[in-house]
Amino acid sequence: MRNSKIRRAAGLSALLALCSLLASCEPPAVYGSIGYSSYSGGGYYGGGGMGTSIRVGGRIY
């Protein structure tokens, strides 16, 4: 009976240790390395819109 309890406790400890090791794995995240927003600069957030003096492009054909 005592041996059985010891084996059970040892098994649980091993299980917890393995879970802990697996939890330390960093899941891959394709975008996780991106460090900035293309739109966070001053220009786009400068007060009150850009009006119509700026010309953008777009599809031509």
Added chain:
Amino acid sequence: MPIRTISTLLVALLAVGCTAITVNLPPITETPTDERLSGKVVWHDLLTNTPEASRRFYGELFGWEFEQPRVFIGVGSGDSYMLIRHNGKLIGGMVDSNALGRKENISQWITTISVPDIDAAVERVSGAGGKVINAPESIGARGRMAVVEDSTGALFAVIQTKGGDPADAEPMQNGWLWDELWTGDVDGATGFYQSVLGFQHTDHAIENKDGNYRVLKYADKPRAGILKNPFEGERPVWVNYIRVEDPSAVTAKVEGLGGRVLIEAQARPIGGEVAFIAGPSGAGVALQTWPLD
């Protein structure tokens, strides 16, 4: 399940290491083509730190629908990555950037360009003056993807799809129409995309005083444009255009949905209208009427 069995499974998992944890995203097209269209912008992902507000914004403005992938994507909670549909077709994805654990607001649209051999393409990035932000990585049924920065600092992604790229088709109303790089160094950027992705280019003297409009082509097919950055001092960026019927009607709703109108609807010298808006997270997107008349 007995503890011994569980332990054995965990030991087996540990033995194969962290590689057992993979991102698994569905293909970009539900109709496999088995054909790769080099140089084509095949996907757009929105990184947003305001996913709920962004869903409402794009849903109300363009009728887009958001759904969870039917497969376990491998990271985050169930709604960390949502697929975007328009008229029943997959047109993009939305990433909850809060799940990436970044403190900065990295909200933006990511332009993804198809390549036939992602390792070879990424290998050329550094030599052409760019930077590899995230090396090629398998993302399950979708294929392999990498995130890079061009020689002028604009961020974009490349993908080698597993089941092929979506076939070319007439752009849908309220769907993607065009993609364009805004950079201060048009010639430098052109050299980069020629070296890395094999684009050719043609210039068109049709726009405005800021110079020609450059079109990047692959196998004689126009795939994207390059424009001298209209926002002086702003960092280079890939800008994505949505085909709309009436840009003014769209911009009129933007602020009520938590976005901003960055450039009001304007007539283009060549015909048609364009506007530029930002969603609730700050990610920008352009609007354009099509065809030009």
